[in-house]
Amino acid sequence: MARRxxxxxxxxQNNGPLxxxxAQRLDLxxxxxxADPAQYEYLAAEGIEVVRVDTHNLNALIHECTRLRATYDIAGITSAHEPVYATAGKLCRYFDLPGPNPAxxxxxxxxxxxRQLLAExxxxxxxxxxxxxxxxxxxAATEIGLPVILKPVVGGGSYGVRLCRDVDELVEHTTYLLGGKHIWRSSPRILVEEFAKGPLYWTNIMGDEVIGIEAAEFGPxxxxxxxxxxxxxxxxxDEHERMADVSLSCLRALSLGWGPTHIEFRWTKRGPVVIEVNPRLAAGPEPVxxxxxxxxxxxxxxxxxxDEWDLRRGNSHIAAWRSLLPDRDGILDWLDGDSRAAALPGVAExxxxxxxxxAIIRRGDxxxxxxxVIAxxxxxxxxKAILQRAVDLIDWSITPFPTVGEQE
Incomplete structure (x- = not known):
């Protein structure tokens, strides 16, 4: 019998290994x-079977999947990578497998x-x-009023996204986006957006069920x-119910509701305001x-x-995480204390x-x-106390890059 x-x-980087x-736990x-397997170090480390193919070429993917079907029983096709998730949906349609609506x-x-569909x-x-x-x-910035956020119409991970607080910052980031430095995934189109002020949250959804809401904070x-x-x-x-209700409104507006959805909010003076709807899991579902x-x-x-899923809660704890963010660019000399932090009771990962x-180069994404670190x-x-203790144990040293004068 062919292997599933x-x-x-x-x-x-985050969800790929998960x-x-x-899959392996499910005996798959x-x-x-x-297109470039070398970018995922975990593939080589885990000895995973890899096929190099242009993943933006649907016909090439159909050809490879057809070839693989001669050896394997393909139980399913999916992706943790948002730019090709619609393509995965198209493959599912072609091979008559369960999947999201690619449109x-x-x-x-x-x-x-x-934005248009949500507004309607x-x-x-x-x-x-x-x-x-x-x-x-x-x-657009004049009409909306500064500060505004500039973001590419297509993209993720805060790539190319910036808060512009004055005209100088607006000109600077516009020049960056349109001046050839930003790599566009589609034709250059910029969303100019009001800066919604307030605490940040996101909902974790599977199907049409809100699993839970996470509070988050950005760096500076x-x-x-x-x-x-x-x-x-x-x-x-009341706050939970209002965000859950708005989340389900997003699913209806965007014809989503199959598989995972991740919705970002700001809680503003007028209540929950939707910042973004992502048709995928959050980058880091471990806290759930x-x-x-x-x-x-x-x-x-x-x-x-x-297969039939099971979304019932098995326990009721509080999880928290913190990202280790550098405060300067340069060469990372050393990073230490991670093993001691991992050994603390209550530190999950x-x-x-x-x-x-x-090289450490801060790109703002x-x-x-x-x-x-997750506790x-x-x-x-x-x-919170466990997380703080763990983070305090981790230290690093970054030597700044030499300035032009120092190189001469």
């Missing part, structure tokens, strides 16, 4: 299809189209305008790099597993292969991404994180 396989299109491990043989995913991944449905969102050149950016502006989070968020019943005992990755794969003797306990105060 799970096809994974591309991967991610999908591989979950994971096979990753990637819904594509509409959602276009932030301007997403009466979902609370920030004021926004579309711009394709510097004049339109300036005009003008960038939007996640610094820490708490799951479940300390909310009143630690706090509630629900493995969202495993349950997603069960859905993908046509310490992941280190940065390697000594490599998800790539800035050098690692993450869990039965109550919020204890979890």
């Amino acid at each position: 396989a799970l096809i994974l299109i591309e991967g991610t 999908y591989l491990q979950a 043989h994971p096979i990753t299809l990637s 819904s995913i594509e509409r959602c991944c276009d932030k301007f189209t997403q 449905a009466g979902v609370p969102i920030p004021a926004y305008r579309l711009a394709t050149n510097a004049t339109e950016v300036e005009s 502006p003008p960038h939007f790099v996640y610094r820490e989070g708490i799951f479940p968020a300390p909310l009143t019943d 597993l630690l706090a509630y005992g629900i493995d969202l990755v495993t349950e997603h794969i069960k859905l993908v292969i046509g 310490v992941k280190i991404y940065a390697k000594p003797k490599t 998800y790539r800035d994180s050098m690692g993450v 869990v306990s039965p109550n919020l105060a204890k979890t």
